[in-house]
Each structure stands twice: as C-alpha cells, then as structure tokens.
Amino acid sequence: MSKVTVLFFGAAADQAGARQIEVPVGDRAKLAEIWPVLTDMHPGLAPLRDTLAFAVNGEYARMEDAVSAGDEVAVLPPVSGG
Amino acid sequence: MFRIVEKPIEVGAIVTEAFRPDCGAVATFVGTTRIDESSGASVKYLEYEAYRPMADRKLEEIGAEIRDRWEVGEVRIVHRLGRVDPGEPSVVIVVAAPRRGPAFEASRYAIERIKEIVPIWKREIWSDGYVWVGSQVDTRSPV
Numbered sequence: 001m002s003k004v005t006v007l008f009f010g011a012a013a014d015q016a017g018a019r020q021i022e023v024p025v026g027d028r029a030k031l032a033e034i035w036p037v038l039t040d041m042h043p044g045l046a047p048l049r050d051t052l053a054f055a056v057n058g059e060y061a062r063m064e065d066a067v068s069a070g071d072e073v074a075v076l077p078p079v080s081g082g
Numbered sequence: 083m084f085r086i087v088e089k090p091i092e093v094g095a096i097v098t099e100a101f102r103p104d105c106g107a108v109a110t111f112v113g114t115t116r117i118d119e120s121s122g123a124s125v126k127y128l129e130y131e132a133y134r135p136m137a138d139r140k141l142e143e144i145g146a147e148i149r150d151r152w153e154v155g156e157v158r159i160v161h162r163l164g165r166v167d168p169g170e171p172s173v174v175i176v177v178a179a180p181r182r183g184p185a186f187e188a189s190r191y192a193i194e195r196i197k198e199i200v201p202i203w204k205r206e207i208w209s210d211g212y213v214w215v216g217s218q219v220d221t222r223s224p225v
Contacts (some may be wrong), residue, residue, distance in 0.1 A: 009133055010203035011217035051217060055201070056137040074201070075134055078216035081130070081137075081161060081202030082113045082173050082193055 002026075002069030006038065010077040011067065013045040025067055031056065032063035034073060051078055084141035084160040086132055086202075091160050091171045105155040105178040109185035111193050113173040115166045118206075122224070125206045130163045130172065131202035137161075144192055148177070152184035152190070159192060161202060172204075179216040 003022045003046070009063055013019045023037050039046045053063050055074040067073060083099075094096050103163045115128045156178040166172045175192045179185040196202075203214045211222035 007133065009131065009201065010205070011214035011219035013223075014214070014219055030085050048217070048219075055133070055136060058133075058139065060199075074136070076201055077131065077203060077214065077219075079197065079199070079201055080133075080204050080214070080216040081200050 003075050004034070004067055004069065004071045006034070007072065009061065010080075012045060012048060012075045012077050015048055016042040016075070017044065018079070020043065025069060027068075029067050031061055031065050031067050034067060035063075038075070040067065045075070048077065052076060053078075059062045063075075083156075083160075083179050084136065084138065084145055085160045086138055086141070087160060088163055088164045089137045089162075091174050092163050093171055093174050094124045096158055096174050099159055100176045100178040102178055105180055105185075107180070107182035107185040108176060108178045109182070111173075111175040111189045111190040112171050114169050114171050114210070117168045123182050123209050124207055125168070127165050127167045127207050127211075128172065128204050130161075130202055130208055132161075132163055132203075133178050137201050141196070143199070147195065148188045148191060152188045153181075154178065154179040154188055155191070156177045156185055157188065161196070161200070163202070165207075175186055181219065 008016045053076040150157035158176040177188040
C-alpha cells in the first residue's frame with residue numbers, strides 16, 4: 001500500500017500525540033480522504049477540524065486537492081507567529 | 083533577506099545593513115514577547131515552532147508581495163524560534179524605501195501577513211502549564 005507522511009504542528013501535534021505519522025493512500029486520492037484516517041488513528045484531532053489548514057508538499061492545499069504516494073501532508077493549526 | 087533563527091535577533095545590525103543611498107526611509111517593526119497575567123499565574127516565556135522550509139518560503143513570498151505593491155529598496159524579515167524570554171524580540175521587519183510612506187505601509191503589511199500565512203506557532207509557557215496561542219488547546223490546570 002502506498003503511503004503519505006503526515007506532519008502535525010502546534011496544538012495539532014498535542015492533540016494527535018504525535019508529530020509525524022505515515023498513512024496509507026489510494027490511487028487518485030484527495031486530501032479530504034486523509035482526514036477520517038487521521039481522526040480514526042488520533043481521535044483527539046477531531047475537535048480541531050474547523051480551525052485547521054492543510055499543506056501538501058509545503059504549500060497550502062484544499063480538501064479537494066490530490067495527494068499521492070510519497071507526498072508530505074502537514075496539519076496546521078491557526079498560525080500565531082510574530 | 084528573510085531568515086528564521088534559533089538565537090537572539092541582533093536588531094541593530096539588521097537595521098543598519100538595510101541602509102542604502104537610494105533610500106531615504108528605513109521603517110523598523112520589532113515584535114517583542116508580551117507577558118499577560120491571570121488568576122495569580124503568569125507567562126514565564128514563549129516558545130515558537132515553525133514548519134520549515136514552508137515558513138521560510140512564505141517569508142520570501144511576503145517580500146515579493148511587498149515589491150509588487152510598493153516601491154521599496156530592501157525588505158528584511160527575521161523571525162526567531164524556540165524559547166523567547168519576556169520583552170525579547172521574536173520578529174524584526176525592516177523596510178528601506180526611497181520615501182517614508184511605502185516604508186511604513188510595507189512594514190505594517192509584513193507583520194499582518196506573517197500573522198496570516200507563515201506557518202509559525204507560539205505557546206505561552208505559564209507557571210502551571212502551557213497554552214497554544216490561537217488554538218483552544220492548553221495544559222493549564224482549571225481554576
């Protein structure tokens with residue numbers, strides 16, 4: 001099975017209890033299909049859903065965007081730099 | 083010049099290195115860590131983390147956006163990661179421009195965009211736990 005790497009940051013890393021995991025991804029998958037896999041593995045993430053942004057390979061991505069094997073998906077809480 | 087660093091920011095050098103003969107205005111914004119207090123507890127320090135290299139690229143994008151919008155000679159942004167003690171600089175923005183209007187406007191724009199698009203997060207380390215700023219996630223004991 002092909003996999004993507006998922007990185008968690010900030011509050012999302014706390015809620016996931018992990019900073020980096022690998023999850024299986026099918027052919028022609030969309031980012032939206034990754035989310036239920038993440039919450040199954042790490043239920044603590046679920047309440048954050050509406051606050052999160054996502055990146056694929058280092059660029060902001062929408063749920064309908066494609067993800068494929070070897071991609072790096074990042075789970076991004078509201079940024080708070082400065 | 084866009085840089086993410088893990089040690090104290092040398093503000094003076096970053097400012098003076100932006101001086102140029104074709105620029106008559108150098109606007110500097112320094113963001114420093116502010117300490118809030120509540121219910122007898124206080125913030126001891128802030129701790130920053132980033133998603134790199136995306137964060138580095140987003141700082142460069144902000145620089146490009148500024149050049150699209152204003153006539154500027156130089157844009158410099160330095161953001162610090164890791165532990166930052168109270169009152170210390172966490173971000174420094176320097177914009178050198180021929181005239182003061184664009185210098186002021188662009189430096190304001192830069193800090194607002196950092197808070198919108200750059201994947202950097204801070205948590206407040208309190209005496210009784212920590213709080214992720216901007217997320218409703220914390221480990222402080224309930225009052």
